[in-house]
Amino acid sequence: MDMQRIREKVLAGERLTVGEGLLLAEQGDLYQLGFLADAVRRRKHPEPLVTYVVDRNINYTDICISACKFCAFFKAPEDPDGSVLSFAELGEKIEETKDLGGTQILLQGGLHPDKPLEFYEEMLSFIKGYEIHIHGFSPPEICHFAALSGLSVREVLVRLQQAGLDSIPGGGAEILCDRVRQETAPRKCSADAWLGVMEEAHGLGMRTTATMMFGHVETMAERIEHLDRVRALQDKTGGFTAFIPWPFQPDNTALSDIPKTTAFAYLKMLALSRIFLDNIDNIQASWVTQGPKIAQLSLFFGANDFGSTMIEENVVAAAGVGFRLSEQEIRALVEGAGCVPRQRRMDYSLV
């Protein structure tokens, strides 16, 4: 009976409560979730367009004081293998990106123990010289810069924006619930702080994305709490362009005993995200964790965007997941699903 009511609400475009979201997550089968998510996607995107961005993930450093248990990428500050990219290396990577038709770079790194804010400002100014969109510095980095510099989050954001930062990636959200953060990433910014950075950024006119990394120590109720917090902030600011749920990849992490989220569970969570986040326009498929076959199928479970071509990707690769796709392959997968592939920019305008 409750499921019937939930179905009717979704099809009528009404918002689900947290309780209804949880019920749907726990009782909905693959087809109930898929059909509802597909209906929402079609309502939001009546044209069968599937978008993607051509960009490159540049990780300026892997040195990180956060030591999150779910991360296979970071190097502790005392580890001699840790490094920081030189500006020359950055420049080369950007040139290559532009040569491949790239419109932006995703710039993220570990929480380096002692680089001053000026270092990041210089990095942004340097990159801006290449006239490319900079999607950079997830909220934990911003919080870290603020703590190191003694400035407020807002002051940090203003200075970075002035130095060339265009938009902010949704990384570091993990699960926006402090119980989970305490257990897996105690040194990373709190859920409130993550949302606080995004709210300030939206207030300054920067668009951002939001992510969720699920499938580790969180409960289903905590996932819904995450979705609810993102939805609530989006009601306030409207600044999120897209939501990207992706499953924890346990290999080479401190949580490697946790079984990997299966494709079936991924598709259900993707669909639930599409259904619950009624105020976010775009949902991205995570081909880098799911591979081409499931990513293509994602287009029927709520996703309308293939994310980035990721000319370079290091973080997921560190967890032993090796999926790579070219722009051409992405386009072929989209066409194979009966949709039209289109390159976009960060703000979802078409190239």
Place this chain on the structure above:
Amino acid sequence: MEQMVVAAGLGDILEKIKGSERLSSDDGVRLYKSNDILAVGYLANLVRERINGDRAYFIYNQHVNYSNICTNLCKFCAFGKDKESPHAYEMTVDQVKAKVRERLSEPITEVHVVGGIHPDLPYQYYLDMLRGIKEVRPDIHIQAFTCVEIAHLAELAGKPVDQTLKELVSAGLGSIPGGGAEVFSPRIRQRTCEKKLSGEGWLDVAKTAHRIGLKSNATMLYGHIETVEERVEHLAALREAQDETGGFLTFIPLAFHPKNTELHDLAKTTGIDDLKNIAVARCFLDNFPHIKAYWVMIGPKLAQVALSFGADDVDGTVKEELITHMAGGETKGVMADTELIRLIRDAGRQPVERDTLYNVIREY
């Protein structure tokens, strides 16, 4: 959710399926051509749950590819090699026995034996191989020799197919795998595997096997140059043969892997292609008890999802499967049974370990 199927323009097929009515070839073509994989999958899932409930079967088996030397050299195959090729190999009966002996400690219930059409191994070799495997592992079920190989062995023996099969059975043959069916259409065989046994010949061997009490499987190699109509024709021919004999256990759609084949310019199949072939087969082959999503071919992720798109079998914990891997199949050749069971459970299905003939060995 039925309204979604109706909205996808498949309401009439939904009614047929609910009424257990047989689909026409036109219906099959429409399902293939539908862009709504959820609606097609939903229909297949209805059939799947009616025939097999929540069960998802797997088998603990061992693959032995005794030789890759082949006179057919089909264009879609990366496994077969000319006898003179530096990559050609053949195993002696002792080597086959050693392979089986290597895994005696594992609870394997089936040895799956397939090879090329070898130009000069004698008939006796095949009989000796079957007997040899049985010597090492007397309780094992041997599923061996596609219909194409069986036709070749009958020729070597100079005897009719039924008599050849009876001799193979006396030597230890338990059932016949589904390979070599490819696409039955003469147009496709002419263009991709002109030296291979014809579609009609393949069906004759299968039906002959069924008549002497052997069970067999059936396959279709999709994703190369065949049309949707040719796929449906293939399915229709299988359905008709099954009406006649009832000897097919499982239909296994096989995704074409272009790498290292003469057709390497073709694209790999996508997830939607793979699911659609499973789903349409489940809807169309109403007289086949089982549809298999062969995880080595399509990857464990998609095989898991396929359990909701018509498949009720994921094959098993395979070792040393060479044919797909020569063609660049990217999945690891082995999966632990615990992982397979977890994937099945997580998809809301009940894991059932089976033997070759679908006798239940253990329910999890």
